[in-house]
Amino acid sequence: MKKLAFPCLVAVLPAIAALAAAAQSFTTAAEVKPILQATKSSWVALREYDGNDMLYFTNLESWRCGLSQVRFSVNSTAATKVWEMEPCHEGEAHPNALKLEAHLPYTVLPLGMATSVSVVVVYDDGSEDRVDYDRKAILMP
Numbered sequence: 718m719k720k721l722a723f724p725c726l727v728a729v730l731p732a733i734a735a736l737a738a739a740a741q742s743f744t745t746a747a748e749v750k751p752i753l754q755a756t757k758s759s760w761v762a763l764r765e766y767d768g769n770d771m772l773y774f775t776n777l778e779s780w781r782c783g784l785s786q787v788r789f790s791v792n793s794t795a796a797t798k799v800w801e802m803e804p805c806h807e808g809e810a811h812p813n814a815l816k817l818e819a820h821l822p823y824t825v826l827p828l829g830m831a832t833s834v835s836v837v838v839v840y841d842d843g844s845e846d847r848v849d850y851d852r853k854a855i856l857m858p
Contacts, residue, residue, distance in 0.1 A: 744812050746840035749783035757848050760836050764857045770826040774800055778822040781805055782812050786839040794849055796835040
């Protein structure tokens with residue numbers, strides 16, 4: 718049986734390599750929009766930590782290439798505050814990788830302050846998606 722496994726693996730390696738290469742280049746709205754639309758429930762997360770509310774934008778930061786802007790608001794549906802994202806590392810092997818050198822994917826709020834969060838994502842093609850969350854929907858255990 719081991720003799721059959723190796724030839725089968727060799728046969729699928731090119732397909733696996735092609736998928737991996739494609740996944741590394743998600744840098745346009747056409748590429749990231751389906752992912753972000755499928756993960757709307759987890760665009761942001763809220764964590765009570767060290768006496769604060771930590772509002773995380775990690776999912777959006779991970780797919781920021783292909784986005785032109787992210788706006789949000791806490792306890793309002795206005796979503797006018799711009800979330801400053803780490804730049805897309807175009808020209809590098811992993812443009813969406815988070816280097817976290819001068820930017821962290823969260824903001825700190827007073828404990829219990831965030832009762833709701835609204836987020837608007839603007840794709841680089843000009844289209845937008847929006848989600849309004851209640852605290853309990855994004856609160857991490």
